[in-house]
Amino acid sequence: xxxxxxxxxxxxxxxxKFERISAEVSPLVPLVTAFKNALDDAGLDRSDIDGLLVNIxxxxxxxxxxxxxxxxxxxxxxxxxxTHGRQMATVTAHAAMAVEAxxxxxxxxxxxxxxxxxxxxxQHGQWQDDREIGGAHFEHPWYGMTxxxxxxxxxxxxxFDRYGATSRDLAEVCVSTRKxxxxxxxxxxxxxxxxxxxxxxRYVCQxxxxxxYCLTVGGACVVIVTTAERAKDGPKKPVYLMGMQGxxxxxxxxxxxxxxxxxxxQDENYPVPHPRxxxxxxxxxxNHEDIDAFYTYDAMSSIVWLSLERFGFCKPxxxxxxxxxxxxxxxxxxxxxxSGGLLSExxxxxxxxxxxxxxxxxxxxxxxxxxxxxxxxxxxxxxxxLILRR
Amino acid sequence: xxxxxxxxxxxxAKPLPTISDYNRPFWEGTRRHELRLQRCSACRKxxxxxxxxxxxxxxxxxxxxxxxxRGKIAAWVVxxxxxxxxxxxxxxxxxxxxxxxxxxxxxxNVVGVKNEELHIGMPVEVVFEDVNDExxxxxxxxxxxxx
Numbered sequence: 058x059x060x061x062x063x064x065x066x067x068x069x070x071x072x073x074k075f076e077r078i079s080a081e082v083s084p085l086v087p088l089v090t091a092f093k094n095a096l097d098d099a100g101l102d103r104s105d106i107d108g109l110l111v112n113i114x115x116x117x118x119x120x121x122x123x124x125x126x127x128x129x130x131x132x133x134x135x136x137x138x139x140t141h142g143r144q145m146a147t148v149t150a151h152a153a154m155a156v157e158a159x160x161x162x163x164x165x166x167x168x169x170x171x172x173x174x175x176x177x178x179x180q181h182g183q184w185q186d187d188r189e190i191g192g193a194h195f196e197h198p199w200y201g202m203t204x205x206x207x208x209x210x211x212x213x214x215x216x217f218d219r220y221g222a223t224s225r226d227l228a229e230v231c232v233s234t235r236k237x238x239x240x241x242x243x244x245x246x247x248x249x250x251x252x253x254x255x256x257x258x259r260y261v262c263q264x265x266x267x268x269x270y271c272l273t274v275g276g277a278c279v280v281i282v283t284t285a286e287r288a289k290d291g292p293k294k295p296v297y298l299m300g301m302q303g304x305x306x307x308x309x310x311x312x313x314x315x316x317x318x319x320x321x322x323q324d325e326n327y328p329v330p331h332p333r334x335x336x337x338x339x340x341x342x343x344n345h346e347d348i349d350a351f352y353t354y355d356a357m358s359s360i361v362w363l364s365l366e367r368f369g370f371c372k373p374x375x376x377x378x379x380x381x382x383x384x385x386x387x388x389x390x391x392x393x394x395x396s397g398g399l400l401s402e403x404x405x406x407x408x409x410x411x412x413x414x415x416x417x418x419x420x421x422x423x424x425x426x427x428x429x430x431x432x433x434x435x436x437x438x439x440x441x442x443l444i445l446r447r
Numbered sequence: 448x449x450x451x452x453x454x455x456x457x458x459x460a461k462p463l464p465t466i467s468d469y470n471r472p473f474w475e476g477t478r479r480h481e482l483r484l485q486r487c488s489a490c491r492k493x494x495x496x497x498x499x500x501x502x503x504x505x506x507x508x509x510x511x512x513x514x515x516x517r518g519k520i521a522a523w524v525v526x527x528x529x530x531x532x533x534x535x536x537x538x539x540x541x542x543x544x545x546x547x548x549x550x551x552x553x554x555x556n557v558v559g560v561k562n563e564e565l566h567i568g569m570p571v572e573v574v575f576e577d578v579n580d581e582x583x584x585x586x587x588x589x590x591x592x593x594x
Contacts, residue, residue: 177530195544197554198462199584202542203530211522211544218567263525263539308502320522320544321552322495 062340065153066288066295067445069099069281070412075245075403077173078275084119084169085127087277091169092128095279100292101163106281108134108161112148112168113141113406119169134161141193142354143304145407146441150301152282162283168408169277178205178273194312195321206270209313209357210262212320216359217264219318220374224264227377228255230358231268231400233386238397240387240425245272246401269358271399278408280415296415297446299432300341305334305440315363315438317373330369334440341432341444345370348444349430350417351391352410354437355398361385363438365393392427410435411443418447461533463582470497472511477583480575484551486512495551516573517590518547520557523565545571545587559588 071094073087096103109132111121121135134155138144145168152164172178194208217223232252238244250268258267288295311321319325338344345368353364362376370391371379385393396402396413403409416422417430427433436442466474476483484493487501488508500507523543529535541562546552557565558574571587578584 195554197542198531199464199582200542200554200556200586201461201526201531201534201537201540202554204528207524207526207542210524214524215522215567260525260527260539263527 060340061150061153061157061301062299062342063297063446064157064285065282066285066297067149067280067411067415068283068288068291068293068295069095069097069101069279070415071095071098071279072243072405072409072412073169073277075243075276075405075409076274078171080171080173080176082171082173082275084117084171084174084275084277085123087171087275088119088124088167088169088279089128091277091279092165092167095165095281098293099163099281101281103128103130105163106130106165107132108152108155108164110135110148110152110164110166111137112144112166112408113138113170115140116174117170117172119167124167134164142356142404142406143437143439143441145354145411146301146435146437146443147303149280149282149298149411149443150303152280153298153301156282156284156287162287164282166280166282166408167277168406170405171275172273172404173275204262205312206265206357207262208311209359210265212311212313212318212363213269213357213359214264215314215318215320216362216377220377222377224266225252225256226381227269227358227362228252228266229377229380230355230361230385231255233380233383233389234355234358234361234394234398234400236386237392237395237425238401240423241396241402244397244402245274246397265357265359268400271356271404272401273404276403276405276409278405278412280408280411294419294447296418298443299343299446300337300339300442300444302334302337302340302440302442310439313357313359313438315367318363329373330367334367335369337434337436337442337444341446343432343444347432348391348434350395350414350427350433351385351393352398352414352433352435353394354407354410354439355394355400356404358400360438361393364436367438367440368434368436368442387425395422395425395427407435414443414445418445459533459535462531463578466581473497474582476511476513477575477585478581480583481513482516482573482585483511483513484547484549485509493547493549493551495553514547514549516547516585518545518571518587520544520565520567520569520571521546521552522567523557525562525565541565543571543587555584556586557588558586
């Protein structure tokens with residue numbers, strides 16, 4: 058099928074209210090609202106949806122067959138990615154491939170999470186080979202090594218040591234992100250945050266403070282993808298998928314880190330950015346200076362630094378200075394996570410970010426609109442990326 | 448931080464590793480106070496974490512070989528939040544990535560050192576904590592300038 062640049066488009070996005078919901082509430086419940094909103098946004102009926110990609114199944118989320126059955130869908134192409142975050146770009150790319158290949162006409166990408174379903178994330182004490190709820194973050198419960206945040210904290214400590222940064226520098230990310238959230242009526246965290254607030258907040262897993270951690274409440278997002286050709290028929294301006302690259306994996310990758318940092322089994326001398334990580338720009342035919350806003354999986358604040366470095370917005374070890382002086386805040390040179398991200402809007406595993414990216418490119422964002430946004434990028438410390446244009 | 452064997456089985460017992468065919472040689476080694484890792488018979492490299500094949504050369508031919516048990520702290524954290532009730536009395540406690548002299552990095556607690564004294568690059572050596580008749584946990588202590 059060749060190069061997929063501009064061959065597929067996002068034609069509808071929708072979300073539920075983002076709020077703390079009781080553990081008894083099935084993630085199917087907020088998903089109803091998100092699904093209906095996305096259909097309305099795309100000008101489609103549910104009978105038009107023939108592809109269903111679910112990211113995050115039970116117990117946090119819902120499984121693909123439950124969604125199709127409960128919503129009365131008639132699906133001919135479905136898939137489900139594992140019960141952890143991270144997979145938004147990969148899933149969206151999969152949707153683009155499916156519509157281009159003719160396996161489906163309209164694919165709904167679905168993520169609904171009720172974090173209360175699993176209590177405190179990280180309390181379970183599983184060994185890292187137990188991947189369903191915990192795991193995947195170096196869990197060694199007999200040493201008290203549990204929780205995703207601890208993995209990020211390891212990498213943050215190493216970053217601080219290697220590059221001379223401090224927790225106070227990291228607070229800049231949290232403060233800038235909160236400034237975005239203050240302009241987003243749908244964000245959960247709506248109180249101003251200062252560097253001192255951050256510094257005075259308790260440690261969860263040192264060196265990370267409470268405000269370095271994302272929210273774990275509840276919410277659902279739906280993103281509808283079709284071919285560029287069909288997208289022209291919709292009520293709203295299509296948002297085209299210019300560039301895509303999937304989740305990276307291997308011994309150079311480690312939770313909470315980026316290649317080259319020397320966490321887990323990573324080689325400290327690995328080149329950053331690696332030329333392969335820049336393939337998304339070659340596919341899209343754009344450069345860093347074309348990117349009007351950047352989005353990343355900010356489950357922990359340090360991810361913002363690591364992602365900016367991985368994609369070459371600055372050199373390795375320079376992101377802690379790069380983000381200062383409001384550069385990533387509202388009105389900055391490179392606004393990052395303009396909805397408030399996982400830190401201050403909600404943790405729907407990156408799907409709240411892609412909804413925001415689409416709305417920014419349609420110029421629907423009111424007070425927080427990035428002026429004349431034409432091209433925006435998603436990219437994480439794990440190397441996955443999307444470049445979208447209006 | 449001690450694993451109190453007397454409390455095992457109680458509501459607040461610390462979790463212990465599950466021994467399986469996959470990791471038995473490791474835990475048999477620690478019971479004898481030997482730290483062993485998988486080592487490839489073809490390329491002679493050690494690796495961690497456990498796996499059925501050498502990640503360096505893809506050979507399935509390996510042995511569990513004793514390592515020197517010395518290394519340096521590659522990263523460390525201090526838990527302030529209690530994620531598991533059995534650790535309530537231990538907070539704030541540390542967990543570190545230790546880079547062994549043989550190359551692989553493994554997770555463990557560092558004992559006998561104040562949390563404020565932990566630093567990346569700190570030389571450490573393995574010690575063993577006998578938790579019960581089956582499990583001895585490898586941990587690390589400061590090795591001064593020996594490493």
